[in-house]
Amino acid sequence: xxxxxxxxxxxxxxxxxxxxxxxxxxxxxxxxxxxxxxxxxxxxxxxxxxxxxxxxxxxxxxxxxxxxxxxxxxxxxxxxxxxxxxxxxxxxxxxxxxxxxxxxxxxxxxxxxxxxxxxxxxxxxxxxxxxxxxxxxxxxxxxxxxxxxxxxxxxxxxxxxxxxxxxxxxxxxxxxxxxxxxxxxxxxxxxxxxxxxxxxxxxxxxxxxxxxxxxxxxxxxxxxxxxx
Ligand SMILES: Nc1ncnc2c1ncn2[C@@H]1O[C@H](COP(=O)(O)OP(=O)(O)OP(=O)(O)O)[C@@H](O)[C@H]1O
Ligand SMILES: Nc1nc(=O)c2ncn([C@H]3C[C@H](O)[C@@H](CO)O3)c2[nH]1
Numbered sequence: 001x002x003x004x005x006x007x008x009x010x011x012x013x014x015x016x017x018x019x020x021x022x023x024x025x026x027x028x029x030x031x032x033x034x035x036x037x038x039x040x041x042x043x044x045x046x047x048x049x050x051x052x053x054x055x056x057x058x059x060x061x062x063x064x065x066x067x068x069x070x071x072x073x074x075x076x077x078x079x080x081x082x083x084x085x086x087x088x089x090x091x092x093x094x095x096x097x098x099x100x101x102x103x104x105x106x107x108x109x110x111x112x113x114x115x116x117x118x119x120x121x122x123x124x125x126x127x128x129x130x131x132x133x134x135x136x137x138x139x140x141x142x143x144x145x146x147x148x149x150x151x152x153x154x155x156x157x158x159x160x161x162x163x164x165x166x167x168x169x170x171x172x173x174x175x176x177x178x179x180x181x182x183x184x185x186x187x188x189x190x191x192x193x194x195x196x197x198x199x200x201x202x203x204x205x206x207x208x209x210x211x212x213x214x215x216x217x218x219x220x221x222x223x224x225x226x227x228x
Pocket of ligand 1: 008009010011012013014015016017032034078140141143144185188189190191192
C-alpha cells in the first residue's frame with residue numbers, strides 16, 4: 001500500500017503523471033481543485049485581494065486530500081499540503097498578504113500538520129518531484145490554455161512564474177516528510193512519447209521497490225495502455 005505525492009511548478013505535468021501512475025499501479029488519483037475552484041480566476045484577476053482566500057481554499061482541499069490518502073493508503077496526489085506554504089510564502093514575500101494573514105495562515109497550517117501526526121499513517125511513502133525550466137513551464141501553460149495563466153493576460157506573470165521556479169529548489173532540498181526523487185520534465189516527454197513514459201515509470205517503480213513498497217517481483221501491467 002502506497003501514498004505517492006507529486007510536486008512541481010505550474011504545468012510541470014503533475015496531473016498527467018498522476019493519472020498515468022494511478023492507472024499503472026492500480027491506485028486512486030487525487031487531483032488538485034482547479035477547474036472547480038471559484039477563487040482561482042479571482043486570484044489571477046486581483047492577486048493582491050485574493051491571495052489569502054485562495055490559499056485557504058487550497059489548504060483546506062489539500063488537508064482533506066492528504067487525510068483521505070493517508071487513510072486509504074493507496075493513492076497518488078497531484079500536489080499536496082507539503083507544497084502549500086511554498087505558494088503562500090512566495091505571495092506574501094511579494095506583498096500580497098498582511099502580517100495578520102501570514103500569522104493566521106501559519107497557525108492554521110501548523111494546526112493541520114499537527115493533526116496529521118495523529119493519523120495511523122503519518123507521511124507519504126514517496127515524493128516524485130517534476131523539474132521543469134521556465135521555457136518548458138510556459139510552453140505547457142500555453143498548451144493547456146487556461147486564459148488567466150497566460151502571459152498575454154498579465155505581463156507580470158513572467159516574474160511570478162520565474163520567482164516560483166526559484167522557490168522550488170530550496171523547497172525540494174528541505175522536504176523530508178518521505179523519501180523523494182526527481183524527474184526531468186524538460187527532457188522526458190511522458191505525455192506524448194511512450195518510450196519516455198516507460199523510462200519515467202521504470203524510475204518510479206525501481207524507487208518503490210528499493211523502498212520495499214512494491215514487491216521485487218512486481219511487473220508492469222500488460223492489460224492496459226498507459227498512454228491513454
Ligand atoms: N512531460 C510532458 N511532455 C509534454 N507535454 C506535457 C508533459 N507534461 C505535461 N504536458 C502537457 O502540459 C500541460 C500541463 O500538464 P498538467 O496539467 O499535467 O500539469 P500540472 O503540473 O498538473 O499543472 P498545474 O500545476 O497547473 O496543475 C498539459 O497540456 C499536458 O498535456
Ligand atoms: N496562489 C496559489 N497558491 C497555491 O497553493 C496554488 N496551487 C496551485 N495554484 C495555481 C497555479 C496554477 O495556476 C493552478 C493549478 O496549479 O493553480 C496555486 N496558486
